[in-house]
Amino acid sequence: MFGDYQNVVTMSVYGSSIALILIGLYGVLIKKHLMKIVIGLSVVDSGVNLMFVAVGYIKGGTAPIFSPSVIDSKPLMVDPVPQALVLTAIVIGFAVTAVALSLVIRLFKHHNTARIDQIKSLKW
Amino acid sequence: MKKYLAIFLLLIVGFYLIQAFNLVPFGANRVGNIDDESTVGAYYLKNTVPKTSVANVVTAIVVNYRGFDTLGEVTVLFLATTGLGSILFRKRKHGEEEERVLKESSQLVKIGSRLLFPFIALLGIYVFIHGHLTPGGGFQGGAIIATGFLLMLVAYKNYKLGHGALTWIESLAGITFAGIGIWGLITGGTFLENNAFPGLGNVNDLISGGVIPIIYIAVGFKVAAELTGVLDILLSIKPNKN
């Protein structure tokens, strides 16, 4: 489908998803602000989701839906399983993000700061 | 210092990720010959239409083949709402009215939202009713409906969400999902088995696929209710007054 440009597409899909994962992890590891950490986590999630869909893609495949126009021709279809999994993953990611944000709000109200290096009353 | 260490570590992780995914060429056919059924993907592509009469294979997987996952996922949302409620709970002073601390929106926004809301809701409902035929389904439809509610919540300072109604919808949808599952057990089949109706109908009809559309509608309502609940809880927090 992409001919000689196969590598470019591979690079841009895989590369951007791995880049998103790494950028997100960087944010989680380095940024001190709790919000930034949660943003980082959601960026990582985006990267992983993209990876799922990218891996399920098949060159020349169509969306796995047997609409009336294609039901008889039985065309090549992309792998539906990663898509189903990623649906679940997105929703779960949202749920976790919501809980994380609520914790951020509570931590901010409690400590009046949102910097993770200042919130360490529990240690050792 | 810590920054460079992190970058260094992440580059190594990235290297190994690339190495691992290098063996998974983009766009290659990993499903295999569909008639072999050597992978689950192939099996689903081959058997979904004849065995479940559902046109959208992803829907069939999400609701039927891996319906158990979806039940768990709906539960995760439900628990997130519950957890949010407990994490952000605060005792209301006696007689204190529940209110969202938002600026009053302009009249234009208010009217626009009110006009838009039914259409958004309708779109959402359409999306999850046709989940087994076209792209979309319970999650997408539910999320769309939740956006509609979001619009209303933002536009109207004291938009009253019927909490009782929300709970009812949430619970009934959940009970429907789990109940259909248990119905399968009661009738001698397996949990979530698609045997509530005698026939599965014709592919691409609105009424087809046995319980799959019903479950997806339940999921839609549930997701909509949960997401709205999350938004409502988050919007009712009193911001700091410092």
Add this chain to the structure above:
Amino acid sequence: MMNTYILILLILFGGAFAAYFLNKLAPILSGLTAFAATTIATILFYTQVKIGSQVQLTIGGINLEWGINAYSWLFSFIVLGLGTLASLYSIQYMQNKERQGYFYLNFLLSIGAMMGILLSHDFVSFFIFWEIMTWSSFLIVIYNGKDVKKIGIKYMIFSAIGAYAMLMSIVMIFAETKSFLISDFINLISTTGFSNHILMITLLLIGFGVKAAVMPLHVWAVGAYSNSPMSYTSVFSGALSKMGIYGFGIVMLAAMTYVSPTISENAGSGYSIISIEVIKIIFQWLGAITAIMGTLYALKQTDAKKLLAYSSIAQLGYIITGIAVGTKLAVMSALFLAVLHGIFKGTLFMAVGAIERQTGTTDMTKISGLIRKMPWTFIASLMSIIALAGIPPLAGFVPKWLLYEGLITSGHYFLVILLFFSSTAAFLYCYRFLFGLFLGQEEEETKNVKEAPASMVIPMMFLAGLTLVFGTYPGLLFKPIANAMEFVGMHDVTWNMTVLSNVWGDTVSLNLVSIAIFVIFISAALFLFKGMRGTRYVTTKDISTSGEIPTENENLTYQLDFFKPFERAVAPLYKRTMDKIYNAIGESLEAVFDFTRSIYTGNGQTYAIYVIVFVVILLIFKDSIF
């Protein structure tokens, strides 16, 4: 037979819980329960149980075997005898003290556990009972609530080290023999040699050595002995420490003597440098050093409890040396001393307990002249002290005689010198104990002191009487000892009811000696009592100082700095180096441990970095790790 063993243990353990709960009704009931339980157990044991009987049990897929043999039979005297008498003694001793239920619970548990140890023919039940004994005695050590950290925890740490060394050895033995039976272990040693299993044997010996308070492992003992209630200390020092000796004996005697001469000791093993002889020599010396150090420290004490505690350590040192030397005479003396030490040290601790109960202190600088107030206690103490010092006609003479003879005949001259030195020094603290507490001038504070109640005096007098009996007729004890030695493989032990003999043909007829000394003693006593009529009693306040008023620095009592010149001579030995080393090790370890937890910085991001670092390490080295 099975029923009897289980019944005995049930009575003791069940009695423990009964005593605990009866305390809620009336404290006296728990004491009575303890006495009843020990008495019934003793009667049952000596009427129903025959040497050589065995029972098999299976628990958790492990085959256990219980039984009694001549060797454990010997030790049962101390456990049951001392247990019964101490529980009788406790009734009055513990009167009006708090938490009696707790005390009797653990008291009976430890007696039951000791019986269990003696009944065990396999290592698993041995270890189970050993641990029950350890923690129940620990609970009594901390009963007072004084110095829990310093004494109780120290005791527990050492016990735990010992017990886990033993456990490690037990699992190693099982890996080798696929059996937990002690007899199989002995077979293993005897068929494959001693030096091939040096690690497991060393570990076992460490385990037993802790309880027997052998030299580098003794630091817990003084605190533990002096901190527990005296009625228990008599059992603790008299019987519980003997469990260490019991195990030590099993390893050293059974394993050593069964080794068949055909096996080359150095055959095919990495440990061949260390042969059985080395182990023996190590323990001979450790025992001797323990004896000397114990004696020297005992000299320095002003607290009667501590004095006795150190003295116990010293006596255990003799026993260890005797067993480690391993000739028939030495072993015989060691086992004799093991039983005898239970008797006289039990008495002495009871006597100190009686004094403590009546006067409220055991500090020898504070009380003196109790001879008139507590005559029975005095007599019991006197006899025990004589036995302890090893003077005929009381029984202490017998093992000393045997030990020296055993050492000399086997050529351990230097050990003889050491032990002789230590037992000479022992006279000093014996004297001090008697003098400090009973003789000398009466203090004002002890004016109203009365003799202890009969239920406390009777056990003391009974035990003191035993020293006389065994001193005159040592053969009463020689018989079971010879049987025990027969059991562990030392055949043809000769003994005589009343006569000690040596290889040079000298004989001591103990009958004659004791009759002679008894006559002398009686007449001297009569003379003293008669003579004392005319003397005047002076109190400590009645001092004539030639017109000069004494300052506080002047030493007016004998008790303080009693042996100063002697102490100065042996001062370098008093530095308590072992204790200091252990403390230093413990503290620095704890500091290191404490540092470790700063890994958990409290910063969530740091934890996240740990995760990534871990992932990176695994990814980079995945080919070599997996």
Add this chain to the structure above:
Amino acid sequence: MIFYVVIFSILALLLVASGLYAIIQKDLLYAVISTGVISLILSVMFYLLQAPDVALTEAAIGVALTTVIFVITIRNTTRFEDENDNNKVK
């Protein structure tokens, strides 16, 4: 199909750029909107990769709802990553 190649490359570049922006930007509001942009681009990509279901979900949840709850949180905490900047605004 050079068209797809170009689209994919542009989308990928945008994705990485907005990812970096979301992490680097000190103003959290912009950072959050940037994550919304990521989701938007992602949903286009999903559509191009023949995953319309996922694209819809990502559009509804990722673009709208996630962004909104982030914004609500910012309202309840601070707007800027640096504590000093927050004071400036007030």
Add this chain to the structure above:
Amino acid sequence: MVISPVHYIAVPLLAAFTIPLFAKIHKELTRIIPGIVLIYLTYVSYVLMSKVMTTGPIVEIIAGWKAPWGINLVYNGFSGFIASLMSIMGLLIWIYSYKFKKVDDEPALKFYILFLMMVAGSIGITITGDVFNMFVFLEIVGITSYSLTAFYRGRDGAEAAFKYLLIGSFASVFLLLGILLLYTHVGTLNMAQIAERMHTIPTSVKLSIFVMFAVALGIEAEMFPLNGWAPDAYSQAPGPVGAAFSGIVVKAGVYALIRIIFTLFDIEGSLQFLIVMGLITMIIAEVSAIRQTNLKRMLAYSSIGQMGVVLIGFGIGTTEAIFAAIFLMFNHAIIKGLLFLSGSFLVYNDDKKQIASLSRFGKKLPVVSFLFALGAFAIVGFPPFAGFWSKLYLLLAAADKNLIFLIAIILMVSVVEVIYYLRVVGKLYFGKEESKIEPKKPAFNSLIVMLILGAIIILVGVYPDVITGFIHNAADTLSDKATYISNVLPSL
């Protein structure tokens, strides 16, 4: 309706969805219904376990699709034993926490729902036969744990929960990546089929996948460098939740890790890896506990250390060692449960949960203190309590493989454990001065639960045969991979 493993999941879910409705009828129902469900789950455990012991493993398919096409639940000796343990612990902790909060408080309604789902999710992790389904259950457990950790507003629960969430998100990311890579190579998500096709994956990729799974599940199993969240979460969560963490949630994590290593992968070095990681985890955790002044934190470190020992047991790999490890899991659930439950009464009125504050509580709270001391004695492995046997069996298994060095280290660490536990016991009965803090008298229901746990500890200690039959069966099941595959995929 025949009782089948899916009841473990379906019934709690249905109940959780209905509780908000019942709350409208009567508030009290919100805490009664979870209890009824847990009683039912215990009954299910009883029925299913007796079936498993007589007729062998139960494989249940979901939605009518046979494995590998659908999701299936595998209820065999091992997963069944752990699931039963979880449901019983869940029931006991529910009884304990029955009067935990007034139901008029709104979060109290949520507490019982969250708790019920935490138990159900852990059971789900245990009995599922599908890797992605495991991920979903892991997230259920995660979300409930985060919320429950942050449940109290007075404590630093939110901080602990945030750390937990941060590390937990790492776990889900790595787990997802691992699942994805696995799926691309074998084209299936069913554990049995993955196991069967594992040999087709190139080694280097297999190792990468394994690293991802090991890290993700290692986080849940509290393996050393991944367990920073654990002490915080344990110490800040409400008492019963702490008990549930150590008795139920960690067990699920360890179970998942073990299932992955033993059934899914066939990597030779993974067992040595388990031993080494277990060893490091144990040493660091126990050593960190020694000067801990916060009682709950001390218990948390001890819990982590015990999990390290469990990993060592599984790492040794022989059937005897696995037996010992499962026994240890059982003992740890019960004993640490007792310690957490009684400990939270001891420090109930001290906000900082300091050990110093329970000085001489032996008099004020005799029964609770006694039970705590019993638990302390049992966990350090004093006979005749339950902890002794698992330790003995573990050491025997290690000695059988000639791992002398390992035995020595385990025992040395045990000495450390003895020290810090007995310090607390000493403090409890013989502290220097009486603590000024007034203790909270335990409610009747809590007391009953603690007494039951104490009785189990003594019963198992005196007569371990009551439980060893089940554990033997579990150990045999785990070490037999071929049977697992043929049970799930009979046609292949």
